Amino acid sequence: MVDFGRVKKELQECNKDFDVSGIKVGPKGDTNLSHLLGTITGPVGTPYEGGTFKIDITLPDGYPFEPPKMRFATKVWHPNISSQSGAICLDILKDQWSPALTLKTTLLSVQALLSAPEPDDSQDAVVAQQYLKDYQTFIGTTHYWTNAFARTNAFARTYCVEEKGQKLVEMGFSEALVRSALESVGGDENLALEKLCSN
Incomplete structure (x- = not known):
């Protein structure tokens, strides 16, 4: 059973310094604390800068002893994120999860992944190929997707x-x-x- 007391504390932690961290989380629907919507901002100095990315978060019954299930709800062009489904290839969302991690530290890791793609351990082979073989086109495509899908201004x-x-x-x-x-x-x-x- 999900530890909802812990989840409430984590939500407060996530939302208290949005201006600094660029991270916030809240219930996706009414008040269901096992289905959340996270927000991260694109890291400065990357082609994701200026974007606001929504992340769909589902907490399994075993949370915090099992990792949260996260996927990008905002379309994003990145070797480690599926351009079709938003699935994220990140070790702490799989076998490297620890109950010491929180929603905030996990979202900070996802945000850091935007800064440091790992094309050799890709989730999206097409994006990884472009990253490795034609970096300038990758940057251009990433800027375009960020402007088209992640900017609201x-x-x-x-x-x-x-x-x-x-x-x-x-x-x-x-x-x-x-x-x-x-x-x-x-x-x-x-x-x-x-x-x-x-x-």
């Missing part, structure tokens, strides 16, 4: 609108109409095209 929305809007502008719609249509449908290119065609 106005800069990111503008960046995505400009990227997607270019195609629609090339179809003959004015830039102002394209921007307005994309923003009104949350950046969905197909819905924006339908909206533009129906006006």
Whole structure:
């Protein structure tokens, strides 16, 4: 059975210094403390900088004697994280887990993994190949994914609108109409095209 007393203490610990650590955790649904949603910020000086990444956390019945199950809910381009499922290849989430570890120390380790990929022990072979064979393309792809999926500020929305809007502008719609249509449908290119065609 999950030690919910410990989990409550861990949640307080996780959330008290978000400005410094970039880490916070809370219940995913109403108040179910065995299904949590964690947040980490992309480390400074990496292509993940400026991104805010959501991590789905499920605590097994044996927690803290069994590791939490974690996966990225935000799409991320990294050799040790599946670009499809968000599965994370990290030893402390498997055989190197210790009950002395906490949700915060585990999320700090996941955050550190973003800074120091291990392409030889990859979760995503395609990303690992790109990292090893064409590092500049890897950096470019990582920046793009971080901007497209992990940024919630106005800069990111503008960046995505400009990227997607270019195609629609090339179809003959004015830039102002394209921007307005994309923003009104949350950046969905197909819905924006339908909206533009129906006006």
